[in-house]
Amino acid sequence: MGAAHEQPESAGGGNDPDRADLQLNFLEAAIPTEAQQIESIDQAESEKSSSAFVLSQADIEKALRRGSNFENSKLRIWEIYQTQPDRKLRAKALAKEYAPHGPGGCSHTYLDGSSGWLDHDSKGLTFEH
Template sequence: MDGPDERLQGSGRGSDPERVDFQLSFFATEAEQIAQIDQRAETEQVSAFSFSEADWRAALASGSGFANGKERIAAYYAEHHSAKERTAFLKQEYGTGGQSWTFQDGSNGFLDYDARGIKLRSYPKGQEQRLKWSEVEKRIHVLIATGQYRDEAEQTVPTEGEILREKLAERGIVNGQLVDPEKLDSDPFIRQVVADAEATKETVSA
């Protein structure tokens, strides 16, 4: 008759292949977890990096990357829209894309735009920082208010909105009002503008 010692020997753990596989699987998973932790730490370190205010000021003051984009932005801010409206406008004006970029210290990188905001990215270090569109709006607002958005040479060049307002004033429309009624009969352009304005009022009131 078998004794208790023999039963214990039969249930030894050292020779159980399933147990060995489990241990190997456990250690592999632990190694993966450590790798993930290291990766997260590296990501957090990159995301915590901040470029200088001078770098961001230069990037935001460069415009949207499209022709006359900077002038359109300045003109839109001059129209006294709300912060929410300005944020939506900037997101649409910049769109999705980017360009190569030279930082203040002479190093190179990229300036990217997408639905989440604007991102500065250094190369080859890979350091990056993103500003949400609401943050971009606030910074551009400050640059415009303090006269840092357009330099002196750019300020002497009228924006598209300023050119349009000048042309309208020459033809008798100032601040959306017809100041020279006689031109209503003699100028087809004025008649069309007045007709469009009336149609817009009817649409809004409907």
């Protein structure tokens, strides 16, 4: 004690606006209840999901009309849609159409005019926006 670099003790609670070493007084802070915190988290989560990209059926059909970039692929895809009414079985058939050609992709313009990327592999189509 008594060294030149030591600050003298003060009786204040750190409320002097001219000082850089202000203290936070937790007794004055409004701490939200558990229910308020849960509500804030739920609201933040719903805001995240409401801004998610929505892919329309028309955009999917537009991509399928391009084909898999291999001979007669457009015809085979059209036949899948004409002969397979079950959605899950149709998805399996489309995956088989793309599987032999290996992974690939191309740029894609969505119906709203925005741009993205379309990948295809044995698992099917992946749209990036």
